[in-house]
Amino acid sequence: MNIDNFTDAIKNCRFCFMCRHLSGIGNVSFSEADTPRVRASLLYGVTLCPDNLANPDLIDTLYRSDLSAACRTNCVSHYDENGLNLAARRDIVALGKAPEAVAKLAKKLAKNANWQISGKGDVLYFEDDYTAAAKTIAPAFDKLMKAAKVAYRTVKGGGLGKALYILGYEKEAKAMAKAFADLVNKSGAKTLVVSNPAAYDAMVNDYPAFGLKLKAKVVHSSEFIASLKLKFKSAGQLYYLPSDFLKNYNPGYAGPEKLLKALKAKLLPFGTNDEESYTCGEGAVVLPALYPELVKKLAKYIAERADNPKTDKIAVASPYTRIYLAKEGKLNVLSLEELAAACLA
Amino acid sequence: MQIAHDSYMYEMIRSELTDILGEDYVVTRDADRFGHSVDYYWVPEMWHDRGMETPKPDFILYPGSAEDVSRILKLANHYHIPVTPWGGGSGSQGGALPIYGGIILDMKRMNKFLGIDKEACTVTCQTGLIAKHLEWRCNKEGYSTMHLPASISCATIGGFLAHRGTGVLSTKYGKIEDMVMSLQVVTPTGDIINTLPVPRHASGPDLTMLFLGSEGTLGVITQVTLKVHPVPEAREFRAYIFKDFHTAMSAGAELMRSRLQPCAIRLYDETETKTHVSKVFGINLDKGAYLVFGFDGRKDIVACQMKYAREIMEDKYHGQDLGSKGGEYWWENKYKFFYPPFMFHLPQAFGTLDTVATFSNIEKVYHAMKKVVNDNYPQARFIGHFSHWYDWGCMLYARFIFEGKDVPSDPREAVALYNRVWDLAIRAAIANGGVINEHHGVGLKLGHLMKDLYGTAMPVLEGIKKQLDPNNIMNPGKLGFKGA
Numbered sequence: 001m002n003i004d005n006f007t008d009a010i011k012n013c014r015f016c017f018m019c020r021h022l023s024g025i026g027n028v029s030f031s032e033a034d035t036p037r038v039r040a041s042l043l044y045g046v047t048l049c050p051d052n053l054a055n056p057d058l059i060d061t062l063y064r065s066d067l068s069a070a071c072r073t074n075c076v077s078h079y080d081e082n083g084l085n086l087a088a089r090r091d092i093v094a095l096g097k098a099p100e101a102v103a104k105l106a107k108k109l110a111k112n113a114n115w116q117i118s119g120k121g122d123v124l125y126f127e128d129d130y131t132a133a134a135k136t137i138a139p140a141f142d143k144l145m146k147a148a149k150v151a152y153r154t155v156k157g158g159g160l161g162k163a164l165y166i167l168g169y170e171k172e173a174k175a176m177a178k179a180f181a182d183l184v185n186k187s188g189a190k191t192l193v194v195s196n197p198a199a200y201d202a203m204v205n206d207y208p209a210f211g212l213k214l215k216a217k218v219v220h221s222s223e224f225i226a227s228l229k230l231k232f233k234s235a236g237q238l239y240y241l242p243s244d245f246l247k248n249y250n251p252g253y254a255g256p257e258k259l260l261k262a263l264k265a266k267l268l269p270f271g272t273n274d275e276e277s278y279t280c281g282e283g284a285v286v287l288p289a290l291y292p293e294l295v296k297k298l299a300k301y302i303a304e305r306a307d308n309p310k311t312d313k314i315a316v317a318s319p320y321t322r323i324y325l326a327k328e329g330k331l332n333v334l335s336l337e338e339l340a341a342a343c344l345a
Numbered sequence: 346m347q348i349a350h351d352s353y354m355y356e357m358i359r360s361e362l363t364d365i366l367g368e369d370y371v372v373t374r375d376a377d378r379f380g381h382s383v384d385y386y387w388v389p390e391m392w393h394d395r396g397m398e399t400p401k402p403d404f405i406l407y408p409g410s411a412e413d414v415s416r417i418l419k420l421a422n423h424y425h426i427p428v429t430p431w432g433g434g435s436g437s438q439g440g441a442l443p444i445y446g447g448i449i450l451d452m453k454r455m456n457k458f459l460g461i462d463k464e465a466c467t468v469t470c471q472t473g474l475i476a477k478h479l480e481w482r483c484n485k486e487g488y489s490t491m492h493l494p495a496s497i498s499c500a501t502i503g504g505f506l507a508h509r510g511t512g513v514l515s516t517k518y519g520k521i522e523d524m525v526m527s528l529q530v531v532t533p534t535g536d537i538i539n540t541l542p543v544p545r546h547a548s549g550p551d552l553t554m555l556f557l558g559s560e561g562t563l564g565v566i567t568q569v570t571l572k573v574h575p576v577p578e579a580r581e582f583r584a585y586i587f588k589d590f591h592t593a594m595s596a597g598a599e600l601m602r603s604r605l606q607p608c609a610i611r612l613y614d615e616t617e618t619k620t621h622v623s624k625v626f627g628i629n630l631d632k633g634a635y636l637v638f639g640f641d642g643r644k645d646i647v648a649c650q651m652k653y654a655r656e657i658m659e660d661k662y663h664g665q666d667l668g669s670k671g672g673e674y675w676w677e678n679k680y681k682f683f684y685p686p687f688m689f690h691l692p693q694a695f696g697t698l699d700t701v702a703t704f705s706n707i708e709k710v711y712h713a714m715k716k717v718v719n720d721n722y723p724q725a726r727f728i729g730h731f732s733h734w735y736d737w738g739c740m741l742y743a744r745f746i747f748e749g750k751d752v753p754s755d756p757r758e759a760v761a762l763y764n765r766v767w768d769l770a771i772r773a774a775i776a777n778g779g780v781i782n783e784h785h786g787v788g789l790k791l792g793h794l795m796k797d798l799y800g801t802a803m804p805v806l807e808g809i810k811k812q813l814d815p816n817n818i819m820n821p822g823k824l825g826f827k828g829a
Contacts, residue, residue, distance in 0.1 A: 012685035015383075015390050017435045017499035021477040030407050030453040030473075031372070032380030032434055041383060041393065042376060048396045057375040076684045272481035 001050070002087035002094075003043055009084040010047065012077065013040035019071035024277050025064055028297035033061045036071045036081035043088055053088070054097050062088050063102060064291050066298065067166065067284045068277030069248035082248075082283070089168030098168065105289050106169045113158040113176055115183055121151030123224075124189035124216060130319040131195045132156060136334075137319055140341035141195065141221060147344050148228040153189065162202040166285045174210045177202070181212045192216040193224045195337060197245035197318050198285050204250065220246065222317060222336045223255030226262045231345040234264040236313075238339070241270060241302075241325075243317040244283040256317045259336055263343050270314070271305035278302045279316075280324040288324065299328030306331060315339045350403070358424060362404060362448075365416045370407040370454065377405050381431055381449045386439040386790060387696060388760055394691045395756040400442065402429070402449035409454050411529060411537045411567040418565070419535040421448060421818045427829045429820050430561035432504030433475060435496040437697060438788025440508060440560045444822050445829040452503050455567060458482050467526055469570045472503030488573040491518035494784075495683040506566050508786025509558040513679055516601075516734040517608035517641070518574065520784065522557045529568035530556050533814035537567075555809070560786055561820040563813050579647045580608065582639035582672025583655065585664030586630065590614045591708065593634040594731070596662035598704045600638060601734050603657060605650045610638040610734045611675065614711075617728035625681050626674060636664065637675045692749030694763055698770045699783040703738035706778030707731070713773040714743050721769060724751045733783065740783040745770070772797060787824045795825030 003010070013036045020026065026034040033039070039061060046052045053059075062085055069082040092098055098106070117124070123145075131137045138154070145152050161177035164170075184192055192214065194200050203218045219227075240260060246253050260267065270278065280298045281287035288295045302325060306312050314333045316322050326333045334342075348355045350373075362371045382399035383389040389399050403426075408414045421428045427447030434441065443449050452473035459469040461483065468490070470479055476497045480490055492505065493512040504510070506528070511520040518524065528540045540553040556563055587593035593612050600607060613622050618635040636658075640650040658664040681687055689695035702710045711729055718727045726746045733740040745766055753759045771781050771794050781787065781794050796803050803825070810817075810826050822828035 011690070015385065015690065016685050016688070017385065017433065017496065018680070018684050020433060020435075020499035021475050022498075027475075030451060030456075031377055032431075032451070033374070033376040035380075037434070038376070038380040042379060044393070045379075045396075055375055057377075060374070061376040076681050077686060079685065272478070272485045 002090045006084035009079045009081050010044050012079045013081045014044050022070040024066040024068050028301050066281040068244045070277045073248045093168035109163050110172045115157045117155045119153035122190040123152035124192050125154045126194045127156035128196045128199050134319045134322050137337050140337040143341045162198050163285045185215050189216045192218045195221045197243035201245040201249045220255040222259040225340050226258040232263050232343040233345050235343050237266045238313040239270040240315045241278045244279050279321045282318050282320045296328045303329035372405040384434045385437045400444050402443035403446050405449045407454040414531040414565050415535040422816050428818050432501035433499040435499040438786045438790040440788030467570050468573045472566050491574050507560050511733050511784035514608045524572045526570040530564045532564045533819045560824050562824045577641040579644040580641035582676050584637040584667040584671035585658050586633040587664050590634040593636045599657050607638045608641045611732045612636040613730040637672045694747040694752045698743040700774040700779035701740045701783040702779045709777040710774050710779040713777045714770045717769045717773040792825040
């Protein structure tokens, strides 16, 4: 089983409570099961009795995790309960026990590969479905590119395997990733820019693990915009909520911070701490399709921590968070692209 | 609770509970029932580790208000259903385990921060709030609860109140019972009561103190007002190595007698210094006993306190100064001891035998406990540190550890071994002026020793329990009270 590769996490997380306060779903469901401690304990039970993996309650518990990986970041030993959860999902799928809603969603996602490339230039911009759904992010990126006189092409019209991988459909994820990588490589693009941190993580971490190599350099839009040396007026006072994928999955990645510096943003501390994930479940990628009520609760939890919910200006790196924090949390949220475009001198 | 889950009576009760709380807050999923069957107590952990079934609740309820709690307790009285309050699940004594099934009252939905009174320096909150979240919220406004135990990330405020918890700064700021102003409590029969608004008075016996440490056996604490403190301008630490534990203890006691008011003192015995402090800090401390202390407050006053404390450590007891870095390193890494792999873990068998005694008795207690463990179980390791200091004495955080190879593979035999060690060590503590516990509580683990400790006073406690909880629904079988 895939979980056998995570015995360290099983053994060390199953009786450890040190990250309980960072459990995103646990903090809104209040359930003990929605914590790394109990998820690891339940999976220890699977190592003793593999039949336990077919328990619908256990499966439900695993699929409703927000996968923020805040626990891994803040653990002094960085035990990977997040990776354990993903491995268990792969085992569940291999066992044919994925819940009906998950299987149906995976089938839909696997068909979502109708990419089309338009435009001209060495730079290829991936407009994923969340970026497209946000509606305002791609136009803001376009405004910035025009200001910098950068010719670019856009690829859109599908996923790139990340959501399938998150759901435990590894084979299907690899197939989609390969098709996408082939398309990008065939395009001859030298730089691939993504607004969605999930896409960034997929191409920087998942693709190499799948044995795929992209010829283009992958950068998050924040890093790319910061590199253009555009002239900006000050963004003023604002709050910035980091992306799970950039902060917890790619520790040390500082693209957003570079851009915020270029925008001369005066950052205010959001909420009470910088350890919790304030992304509405970005790490789980498709949580709204499976557990919309939990996403609403996550957004409400974040909104309750805003100093002035109606007037605070909040920047986010993730189009996913941009959508759900504005929709469910009713906050004044904007993407880094929108923020930068608004600051063009 | 003896009602089969496939009976119509089970569904009748579920319907009534749903009527009180709504469907979302009455949970019976297997994963949740399992989640509430193992806490931080070694016995259920080991039991689960060996693939054994752990006692599970029938219903997990998430009340949102004291009124919800009241209605649940009235219903539980009607049907004689055991009710076990649950906070964060970090209890090490089995106090929140649903050993008779029934209802788990998970308090975490009652997590409202109700505000800081800056005039009085107090904070009011519901008791299901995770302590770290409360601390962060206070910090944002420039205050601290100063209650900073290793379990802060998991435990709820209610959990601390229920077992009289303590934190790393207790030497100056006190245990949780010293921090409480007043409580709102739902009694076992469902009455919502408030204790007096201030802790110092001459208005009769103190009801607040009755409920603190009652571990959910006398009611459910639903709201609390606690003292808070301005975040101090300065906090400084300094560490020393003394030639032996006795000298270090004498220096620590002298520091307390000097009334210089340190915020923390921690003294590790020779064994723990060598094995644990060295490991966590990554430095070689082969000999002697490590002692660290600190002061906080105004910078100039801290400097003054530190000057006099250093005189005690260096001039009178000849401690080897590890400097402020040696002390600050401890402060920065104070919780690292509790993260895996630094914390003890299965297949080891381990327990924390914390107790407290006066300075006249504490070394006797330490040596008596160590001797009884070593004499009876030479294969076990006995280590100890002293981490909560008072004007009159201090706490011993003694621990025993059996390596996995020395733990019986049969879980029943493992439990028997484990309990024998506890009984011997705790009785040795009581015989020398100690008590059965200092800050982890009694729970299931130590309930049977309550009679040893209280003697003829135990019926007084039992009488209070009977008066408040005539149907014995609240957390039966804990704190030495009778089972369901």
